[in-house]
Amino acid sequence: MFRRIWQAIKKGFLAFSHFMQKVVNTILLTIVYFVGVGLTSLISKLFGKHYMELKLDKDAKSYYKECMSTKKVKEEFYRMY
Amino acid sequence: MIILGISCFYHDSAAALVKDGILIAAAEEERFTRKKHDQGFPYEAILFCLNQTHAKISDVDYIVFYEKPLVKFERLLSQHLEKFPFSYFSFIKAMPQWLNEKLRIRSIIKKKLKYTGRIVYLDHHLSHAASTFLVSPYEEAAILTVDGVGEWATTTYGYGKGNQITLEKEIQFPHSLGLLYSTVTAHLGFSVNNSEYKVMGLSPYGKPAYYNQFKKLIDVKEDGSYALDMSYFVYHYKMVMPSDKFIEEFGPIRTGEGALEQHHKDIAASLQKLTEEVMFKMINHLHNIYKTDNLCLAGGVALNSVANGKISKNTPFKKVFIQPAAGDSGSCIGAAFYVYNSILNNPRKFVFDSCYLGPSYTNEYVKKYLDENNIVYKEFKNDKELIDTTAKLIHDNNVIGWFQGRMEWGPRALGSRSILSNASNPEMKEILNTKVKHREIFRPFAPVITQEDAHDYFEMDTDAEPFMLFVYPFKEKVRKLVPSVVHVDGSGRLQTITRRQNFRYYSVIKAFEKLSKIPILVNTSFNIRGEPIVCIPHDAYRCMMGTGIDYLVMENFLIARKDNPKDMWDSESIAKD
Ligand SMILES: [Fe+2]
Numbered sequence: 001m002f003r004r005i006w007q008a009i010k011k012g013f014l015a016f017s018h019f020m021q022k023v024v025n026t027i028l029l030t031i032v033y034f035v036g037v038g039l040t041s042l043i044s045k046l047f048g049k050h051y052m053e054l055k056l057d058k059d060a061k062s063y064y065k066e067c068m069s070t071k072k073v074k075e076e077f078y079r080m081y
Numbered sequence: 082m083i084i085l086g087i088s089c090f091y092h093d094s095a096a097a098l099v100k101d102g103i104l105i106a107a108a109e110e111e112r113f114t115r116k117k118h119d120q121g122f123p124y125e126a127i128l129f130c131l132n133q134t135h136a137k138i139s140d141v142d143y144i145v146f147y148e149k150p151l152v153k154f155e156r157l158l159s160q161h162l163e164k165f166p167f168s169y170f171s172f173i174k175a176m177p178q179w180l181n182e183k184l185r186i187r188s189i190i191k192k193k194l195k196y197t198g199r200i201v202y203l204d205h206h207l208s209h210a211a212s213t214f215l216v217s218p219y220e221e222a223a224i225l226t227v228d229g230v231g232e233w234a235t236t237t238y239g240y241g242k243g244n245q246i247t248l249e250k251e252i253q254f255p256h257s258l259g260l261l262y263s264t265v266t267a268h269l270g271f272s273v274n275n276s277e278y279k280v281m282g283l284s285p286y287g288k289p290a291y292y293n294q295f296k297k298l299i300d301v302k303e304d305g306s307y308a309l310d311m312s313y314f315v316y317h318y319k320m321v322m323p324s325d326k327f328i329e330e331f332g333p334i335r336t337g338e339g340a341l342e343q344h345h346k347d348i349a350a351s352l353q354k355l356t357e358e359v360m361f362k363m364i365n366h367l368h369n370i371y372k373t374d375n376l377c378l379a380g381g382v383a384l385n386s387v388a389n390g391k392i393s394k395n396t397p398f399k400k401v402f403i404q405p406a407a408g409d410s411g412s413c414i415g416a417a418f419y420v421y422n423s424i425l426n427n428p429r430k431f432v433f434d435s436c437y438l439g440p441s442y443t444n445e446y447v448k449k450y451l452d453e454n455n456i457v458y459k460e461f462k463n464d465k466e467l468i469d470t471t472a473k474l475i476h477d478n479n480v481i482g483w484f485q486g487r488m489e490w491g492p493r494a495l496g497s498r499s500i501l502s503n504a505s506n507p508e509m510k511e512i513l514n515t516k517v518k519h520r521e522i523f524r525p526f527a528p529v530i531t532q533e534d535a536h537d538y539f540e541m542d543t544d545a546e547p548f549m550l551f552v553y554p555f556k557e558k559v560r561k562l563v564p565s566v567v568h569v570d571g572s573g574r575l576q577t578i579t580r581r582q583n584f585r586y587y588s589v590i591k592a593f594e595k596l597s598k599i600p601i602l603v604n605t606s607f608n609i610r611g612e613p614i615v616c617i618p619h620d621a622y623r624c625m626m627g628t629g630i631d632y633l634v635m636e637n638f639l640i641a642r643k644d645n646p647k648d649m650w651d652s653e654s655i656a657k658d
Contacts, residue, residue: 077201
């Protein structure tokens with residue numbers, strides 16, 4: 001009987017801690033998003049910098065870009081970037 | 082030298098092991114964990130690869146990861162920087178997995194595998210390119226990779242010669258032929274990264290009535306390079322793919338349960354036509370540059386078997402090689418071979434000509450399993466009895482679960498974990514759908530044919546299609562002989578098979594031919610809708626007992642459903658997309 005109640009309490013605590021973890025994560029990520037990403041994005045936009053090419057270029061002859069994947073030195077293959 | 086290739090954390094995690102330049106084992110994680118398209122760390126697949134080689138983790142010289150996580154992360158941040166503040170929800174959703182897993186791949190590998198050796202990271206599309214060229218039969222070939230997205234690249238091309246690959250050009254995110262296909266897949270109510278092939282299967286039912294509207298979505302240059310008009314898409318900053326403008330143009334998003342109307346079929350047909358057109362333009366451009374007869378394709382778009390079947394008619398390439406796991410799961414093979422051949426400069430000595438790279442189970446293992454579970458079975462005396470009995474059961478319109486040898490590599494069942502049935506029975510499509518597959522009625526079933534007979538039945542320009550990656554038209558006069566495997570447009574996504582490739586599988590077809598005069602069977606994957614293909618004997622038995630499969634031919638044993646009447650579970654209740 002006590003064991004079962006104890007198990008239920010434990011389960012409840014676990015679920016609550018997961019929930020709290022999610023809430024805290026979301027709050028932290030929201031701060032990172034609006035402060036870190038947001039400020040950088042706004043400042044970049046002020047200077048006219050873009051991070052992706054979203055526009056079509058009807059006059060361009062080609063959309064192909066240089067591919068660097070096989071033009072690396074050996075050490076670069078050991079890096080995550 | 083042992084090299085382990087790994088692909089994971091996006092979809093279809095997998096591992097492959099290359100020993101001294103030979104591919105010894107490869108498998109997708111989903112087969113072991115029974116979670117379809119499992120994207121987690123492929124721990125079980127790695128264990129299998131090591132066991133198959135009788136190796137310990139300390140014997141592994143290199144572990145190669147199929148992409149560069151930090152470059153991919155940089156692309157993700159760029160998306161958010163570009164689309165702030167509209168990407169908020171997608172940022173909150175994606176970040177935890179990045180912080181907990183994707184960026185920690187090095188420590189996950191070291192911790193989970195207790196590995197202390199060298200780890201290499203290749204660019205995603207380089208892994209794709211290597212997964213086709215380095216295991217192809219060609220000394221020299223043009224290479225094209227097309228998928229949803231890797232780090233930044235969504236399409237690359239280049240050439241391979243000997244043990245080296247040079248990728249010359251690429252198209253970058255968000256412009257992606259794969260993501261265009263996925264957007265339409267989502268719009269038609271199918272699941273992304275899973276059901277693109279259903280859109281392809283739906284396309285022959287429609288007319289390309291939306292083709293001109295699709296042309297507005299994409300600007301294609303003469304060299305096949307392309308860019309998408311991003312006002313039609315929101316996948317670069319939202320959790321959904323089509324934009325409101327896309328919906329205005331093509332109508333509301335179909336819910337999974339909604340009826341498939343003619344306009345849905347027309348959308349599928351238009352998309353397929355456009356995809357083929359762009360692919361052929363790119364491929365023709367490659368031929369102009371490289372002037373070779375050989376082409377190697379990879380990436381998720383290379384699984385578009387309808388387009389693949391038309392390459393030789395629409396481009397000058399004479400030979401095309403595609404490895405059966407052309408999508409992300411197959412990249413782990415390329416990752417491992419690139420290190421062995423290209424980085425360490427070892428000559429190539431392996432050609433991918435057999436897909437049977439997964440686990441197998443001995444007769445002793447199967448017998449023990451059957452006995453321990455009180456399953457009623459019959460043991461065949463020899464191969465002849467097994468082959469003749471199976472052919473007769475198929476000829477009598479039974480549905481057979483076929484479990485033999487090493488499991489196939491890649492998304493298709495190719496004669497190890499297959500469901501086989503009578504292709505000449507016009508009712509068979511319906512029987513299979515009612516008894517086992519519970520599929521959408523528009524989806525075709527695929528034929529397997531003995532290689533020497535393929536030209537009598539198909540209008541095809543090659544001799545062999547062993548991996549079910551090319552759709553060809555059936556010859557007009559034979560279509561009525563095998564109605565259950567002829568698609569609405571008269572085509573079939575065939576697998577050819579030889580005695581050397583799979584003796585029992587081939588022999589059953591030959592024995593069936595003696596009874597029916599037709600060297601073709603229906604071959605469909607041995608699974609229930611929503612589940613991965615079966616892997617171990619228990620999966621196979623459970624699948625038979627939960628469905629209407631009549632007999633299971635598992636190694637040397639015949640198990641009849643009617644002799645083991647207890648339903649273990651209700652397959653219908655778990656059937657999902
Ligand atoms: Fe990919």
